Amino acid sequence: MRAIWIPKAGKANVLELRESPDPEPKAGEVRVRVHAAGLNFAEVMARQGLYPDAPKMPFVPGYEAAGLVDAVGEGVTSVKVGDRVAALTRFGGHADCVVVPENQIFGMPASMTFEQAAALPVNYLTAYHMLFQVARIKPGDHVLIHMAAGGVGTAVLQLCKTVPDITTYGTASAGKHDYVRSHGCDHAIDYRTNDYVEEIKKLTDGRGVNLIMDALGGRDWKKGYSILRSSGQLIAFGWANMNSGEKRNLGRILKELTGLPLFSPRNFMDDNRGMSGVNLGHLW
DSSP states (O other): OEEEEBOSSSSGGGOEEEEOOOOOOOTTEEEEEEEEEOOOHHHHHHHTTOOTTSOSSSBOOOSEEEEEEEEEOTTOOSOOTTOEEEEEOSSOOSBSEEEEEGGGEEEOOTTOOHHHHHTSHHHHHHHHIIIIIISOOOTTOEEEETTTTSHHHHHHHHHHTTSTTOEEEEEOOGGGHHHHHHTTOSEEEOTTTSOHHHHHHHHTTTOOEEEEEEOSOTHHHHHHHTTEEEEEEEEEOOOGGGOOSSSOOHHHHHHHHHTOOOOOHHHHHHHTOEEEEOOGGGGO
């Protein structure tokens, strides 16, 4: 099989295509011949050496894939050779085939393409968990989504529309506003030309929002906390501000670390607001 390897931190040109024998499934495992694999911001940051959960280099990235079952190990009963499935791979997905435990395999509807299936696990599990397990949104809530045009942002916008009377605000560059609106964003904010804090205050008559989905990190966590309503919640699920281009920037990293806001339980108690964190990989 062929696989994409990250041998060392760097720009995209460090990636290597290598061949190796097809892995054989053991008892309780399933081998999937991959037709499509998901590419997430986590893998990009891993290639830059900025993702602490990545395996030791060299490794094959990829959290999710979709394809056909082409071999099963002893005791596997839920799928058979030839089934169309999505697989949660937790690295290793960027390859011609992957072997995963049976409980990380999910059957695909007949109408779903392999590309659609490979785009589901990371983005939609993250979005669903934040909205309905951590925050438990309810009718009438106001929700701010940073990086609204990204994978998780798109999923959050779509899932918010399954609850009546949710008002959504999304930060995205101006060229992506039509896209985020098409997925349900009520108020698109160009973060490059507008201060989203001031925009939120204007749009909500100073009341702020009930929920913020923040994958930016650093100083933005402090800015977001300032526009939460009473009993509001900010969910941190990434630190995209660490990224400054194609390669790791030590100055940027230090700036982000020194700009971290200082919160304590007393802040949350006195302000009647709070923060939560989500790392889907740590829920494995």
